[in-house]
Amino acid sequence: ETGVTQSPTHLIKTRGQQVTLRCSSQSGHNTVSWYQQALGQGPQFIFQYYREEENGRGNFPPRFSGLQFPNYSSELNVNALELDDSALYLCASSLRARNTDTQYFGPGTRLTVL
Amino acid sequence: SQQGEEDPQALSIQEGENATMNCSYKTSINNLQWYRQNSGRGLVHLILIRSNEREKHSGRLRVTLDTSKKSSSLLITASRAADTASYFCATPYSGGGADGLTFGKGTHLIIQP
Numbered sequence: 001e002t003g004v005t006q007s008p009t010h011l012i013k014t015r016g017q018q019v020t021l022r023c024s025s026q027s028g029h030n031t032v033s034w035y036q037q038a039l040g041q042g043p044q045f046i047f048q049y050y051r052e053e054e055n056g057r058g059n060f061p062p063r064f065s066g067l068q069f070p071n072y073s074s075e076l077n078v079n080a081l082e083l084d085d086s087a088l089y090l091c092a093s094s095l096r097a098r099n100t101d102t103q104y105f106g107p108g109t110r111l112t113v114l
Numbered sequence: 115s116q117q118g119e120e121d122p123q124a125l126s127i128q129e130g131e132n133a134t135m136n137c138s139y140k141t142s143i144n145n146l147q148w149y150r151q152n153s154g155r156g157l158v159h160l161i162l163i164r165s166n167e168r169e170k171h172s173g174r175l176r177v178t179l180d181t182s183k184k185s186s187s188l189l190i191t192a193s194r195a196a197d198t199a200s201y202f203c204a205t206p207y208s209g210g211g212a213d214g215l216t217f218g219k220g221t222h223l224i225i226q227p
Contacts, residue, residue, distance in 0.1 A: 004156070105157040106156050
């Protein structure tokens with residue numbers, strides 16, 4: 001069984017730039033969720049994608065957007081980066097058909113905004 | 115906003131001792147999960163307990179759920195150095211239509227050899 005992978009591992013951007021983070025789901029999973037984890041905090045739910053459509057969103061502005069592809073991989077895009085966007089971004093996949101809330105996390109992408 | 119809040123924020127014990135951490139949440143849930151995170155990396159799912167369950171075991175882990183008090187506890191028995199990590203409780207995201215999770219700030223557990 002292939003686990004969840006994310007790329008890149010680390011990324012440094014400057015304020016105002018745009019960034020794209022990538023995630024490959026665990027084999028057989030059809031749902032992807034993205035989380036933002038600031039230093040010393042728990043992960044915060046950004047949004048979730050199921051069947052290539054956004055399936056729900058947390059309290060994040062529209063400059064956070066995403067995509068899910070037919071192979072269930074996903075992208076997180078953040079426009080007009082702000083200093084507070086510096087965080088660990090986690091992707092998690094799950095199989096919605098099983099009606100389970102268990103999510104399988106990738107190792108994360110550490111984003112630093114200067 | 116964070117639904118679950120773990121207590122204590124940090125816990126340091128000797129190897130071999132038991133570690134107990136607690137989680138409180140605000141709204142009704144149908145399940146609660148515990149995750150572990152090592153050194154700011156990805157989270158690992160430990161255990162899920164459903165609202166109709168009061169206690170669940172998995173290896174050295176024991177989880178309890180009290181829906182009347184909106185609280186849960188995670189007990190790790192016979193702790194090992196490898197158990198050093200941050201532990202988070204997670205509940206279903208309370209926003210409409212989403213299947214995401216809401217996490218607390220976590221308990222940072224240090225096992226001293």
